[in-house]
Amino acid sequence: EIQMTQSPSTLSASVGDRVTITCRASQSISDYLAWYQQQPGKAPKLLIYKASDLQTGVPSRFSGSGSGTEFTLTISSLQPDDYGSYYCQQYNSFSWMFGQGTKVEIK
Amino acid sequence: QVQLVQSGAEVKKPGSSMKVSCKASGDTFSSYAFHWVRQAPGQGLEWMGGIITIFGTVHYAQKFQGRVTITPDKSTSTVYMELSSLRSDDTAVYHCAGSPIYDTNGYYSNNAFDIWGQGTMVTVSS
Numbered sequence: 001e002i003q004m005t006q007s008p009s010t011l012s013a014s015v016g017d018r019v020t021i022t023c024r025a026s027q028s029i030s031d032y033l034a035w036y037q038q039q040p041g042k043a044p045k046l047l048i049y050k051a052s053d054l055q056t057g058v059p060s061r062f063s064g065s066g067s068g069t070e071f072t073l074t075i076s077s078l079q080p081d082d083y084g085s086y087y088c089q090q091y092n093s094f095s096w097m098f099g100q101g102t103k104v105e106i107k
Numbered sequence: 108q109v110q111l112v113q114s115g116a117e118v119k120k121p122g123s124s125m126k127v128s129c130k131a132s133g134d135t136f137s138s139y140a141f142h143w144v145r146q147a148p149g150q151g152l153e154w155m156g157g158i159i160t161i162f163g164t165v166h167y168a169q170k171f172q173g174r175v176t177i178t179p180d181k182s183t184s185t186v187y188m189e190l191s192s193l194r195s196d197d198t199a200v201y202h203c204a205g206s207p208i209y210d211t212n213g214y215y216s217n218n219a220f221d222i223w224g225q226g227t228m229v230t231v232s233s
Contacts (some may be wrong), residue, residue, distance in 0.1 A: 001169055034219035036152075043202060043223035044144075044152065055221065087152050091206070091217040094166040096142060101151040 002026050002090050006099035014107045019075040021102045023088035028068045032092035035064055035073045039084040047086075048073065080106055109133045111141075111203050111224035118230045124191040127227045129203030136184040137161045139205040142220060143177060143188040147199040158186060159208055193231045200226040 003026040013019050023033065031051035036044040046055045048064035051071055061076045075082055083106050088099040114128040129141060142157035156167035160179045167175055176189045190197060203224035210216040 032217060036220075038152070043226060044204075044220070045223075046219055046221050049219040049221075085151070089152075089154075089219065091219060094217070095168060096154045096157060096206070096217075096220070097168070098144075098152040098154060 001095050002097055004088055004090055004097055004099035006088055006102050008102060010103040012105040012107050013078050015078055015080060017078045019078050021073045021086055023071045023099050025069045025090055029090045029092035031067045032090055033071045034089045036087045037084050109135045109205060109222050111205060111222055113203050113224040113227045116228040119193050121193055121231055121233055123193050124189060125193060125229055126187055126189040127201050129186045129224050131184045138208060140208050141186040142204045144202045144204055145199040195231050198231045200228050202226045
């Protein structure tokens with residue numbers, strides 16, 4: 001199975017900061033990479049699919065990039081509502097494995 | 108728009124089995140794959156397996172092979188997930204999620220999970 005590794009595990013940033021989260025795949029997954037946001041007590045929400053496509057309704061401050069084994073999620077200007085955990089997920093093969101998550105805290 | 112509604116919370120004894128349901132609304136049951144994702148308290152998301160109902164194919168994560176079974180009921184647009192030999196570390200919220208199976212050109216494609224159920228809390232305790 002393809003393994004996904006995210007970094008950092010946690011980050012604390014101020015409103016307005018640029019935030020970047022990295023995700024690495026154990027082997028190439030082309031651009032079959034998604035990003036999700038999960039807030040406490042809620043189901044995850046799809047933000048980005050195909051590494052860089054923004055899901056309908058998601059604010060444009062969220063963006064994704066990368067291909068192969070290295071991917072990034074960027075929040076261009078962190079907002080108070082962006083707290084929560086962020087997960088990458090690969091779906092290149094017939095497994096849909098997640099990274100271990102990055103917890104984002106607002107200072 | 109497909110919506111997913113899951114069955115309610117359960118308490119189970121160690122060694123027993125659990126079976127959770129996920130009912131899809133709308134008429135797109137055949138154009139989605141349905142997956143089960145669990146989240147132990149304070150932990151991350153863990154994909155358990157998924158079913159592509161139109162093809163009848165099922166895929167399981169290696170960790171759960173032999174212990175999990177995902178089945179569809181096309182007559183009611185419902186997907187079930189059964190987990191056997193329960194242990195205390197199976198205590199978790201179990202989410203049903205859906206991924207479209209066709210790309211914009213109408214060809215089969217794996218896709219991300221764009222719809223989620225509300226989650227089902229399962230507690231395993233003696």
